Amino acid sequence: MKFRLKVEVGLKPGHSDPEGETAARLLKELGYKVERVNVSKVYTILLEAGSKNEALLRAEEMCRRLLANPTKDNYTITVEEEK
Amino acid sequence: MKREDIRVCILRVGGTNCDAETQTAFEALGVQAEILHANDVVKRGNLMDYDALVFPGGFSFGDYVRAGAIWAKWLVAKLSKELKAFFDEERPILGICNGFQVLVEAGFLPAFDGITQYPEAALATNHPPGYHCRWVYLKHENRGKCVFTCNIQEGKVLRMPVAHAEGRFLFPKEKEELYLERLYDNDQLVFRYCDKNGNPADGVYPINPNGSFHDIAGICNPEGTVLGLMPHPERAFYWWQQPDWTRQTLMPFYGDGKLIFEGLIEYLEKKF
Numbered sequence: 001m002k003f004r005l006k007v008e009v010g011l012k013p014g015h016s017d018p019e020g021e022t023a024a025r026l027l028k029e030l031g032y033k034v035e036r037v038n039v040s041k042v043y044t045i046l047l048e049a050g051s052k053n054e055a056l057l058r059a060e061e062m063c064r065r066l067l068a069n070p071t072k073d074n075y076t077i078t079v080e081e082e083k
Numbered sequence: 084m085k086r087e088d089i090r091v092c093i094l095r096v097g098g099t100n101c102d103a104e105t106q107t108a109f110e111a112l113g114v115q116a117e118i119l120h121a122n123d124v125v126k127r128g129n130l131m132d133y134d135a136l137v138f139p140g141g142f143s144f145g146d147y148v149r150a151g152a153i154w155a156k157w158l159v160a161k162l163s164k165e166l167k168a169f170f171d172e173e174r175p176i177l178g179i180c181n182g183f184q185v186l187v188e189a190g191f192l193p194a195f196d197g198i199t200q201y202p203e204a205a206l207a208t209n210h211p212p213g214y215h216c217r218w219v220y221l222k223h224e225n226r227g228k229c230v231f232t233c234n235i236q237e238g239k240v241l242r243m244p245v246a247h248a249e250g251r252f253l254f255p256k257e258k259e260e261l262y263l264e265r266l267y268d269n270d271q272l273v274f275r276y277c278d279k280n281g282n283p284a285d286g287v288y289p290i291n292p293n294g295s296f297h298d299i300a301g302i303c304n305p306e307g308t309v310l311g312l313m314p315h316p317e318r319a320f321y322w323w324q325q326p327d328w329t330r331q332t333l334m335p336f337y338g339d340g341k342l343i344f345e346g347l348i349e350y351l352e353k354k355f
Binding site: 012014015016017018019021022064065066067069070071072 | 148149152153156188201202203204205207208209210211212253254255256294
């Protein structure tokens with residue numbers, strides 16, 4: 001079976017987000033009442049796996065091994081079967 | 084080991100820079116230094132033929148995912164046995180700028196209890212954000228453990244340039260104080276950003292150019308044989324590489340960067 005994984009990697013709370021702060025500053029200058037901007041990266045991954053659960057486990061492994069640095073990053077994963 | 088027999092491997096991949104400057108620095112000090120593509124080292128299986136290993140600066144693999152992350156995980160997949168042997172035999176490993184990012188991502192630094200599977204620290208996006216290329220002052224904080232700097236007096240202020248966008252040294256928030264204590268206890272803190280008189284930057288830009296926790300610019304492992312630093316010693320090797328050379332009438336022939344390379348070489352001469 002083929003699965004479409006969406007992995008979002010963002011900063012853990014408490015870590016400053018210079019990119020988000022810069023974007024927020026400019027958005028305010030453009031007239032928006034922006035309180036805060038947080039930047040995250042989204043990886044869309046097509047993966048062969050035996051089940052949805054297996055696909056999820058593989059994605060978690062990918063985060064630990066490459067996509068996220070546990071010092072500063074959080075991640076969320078969504079899995080959908082690719083028809 | 085005789086100086087002329089020392090062989091240094093400078094590893095490169097796509098996006099590496101300053102490998103030629105690093106080679107020049109080593110050769111000027113009388114050792115053999117070769118620039119090798121990481122693929123060739125894997126193909127030939129000859130990493131253990133070298134006495135020291137350098138990960139130079141640059142933007143390996145385009146800094147994709149996180150600076151240094153791709154190369155670090157590539158190394159773990161392809162060369163982990165050799166790298167572990169290098170580490171265990173206490174052959175010196177130097178990571179400059181992107182090389183520091185690689186060593187942290189690969190778990191070779193801070194390596195409180197040996198090489199870790201997952202990173203225990205991070206070099207995050209600069210604060211203030213952006214690519215900062217400037218000369219900075221560094222205070223040497225090591226008490227003698229780091230083999231690269233054991234000839235440098237504790238408290239000495241050095242001058243070197245930084246050139247990076249992801250150099251903000253971080254520990255996990257919940258372990259910040261604990262890990263900092265371990266850095267001090269193990270004598271792993273090597274360089275901190277400071278002003279020209281050696282006063283700590285206290286996070287103030289541009290003295291601390293990237294917002295690093297505790298103004299950290301460079302650390303070593305507990306054995307002192309792996310050093311990672313964000314500033315570029317190879318760009319501060321000769322007097323004419325320094326920003327004020329046209330305004331000075333008399334300058335020492337070498338810049339402060341030489342001390343790091345010399346430390347590595349003297350360690351090899353004594354130990355092996």
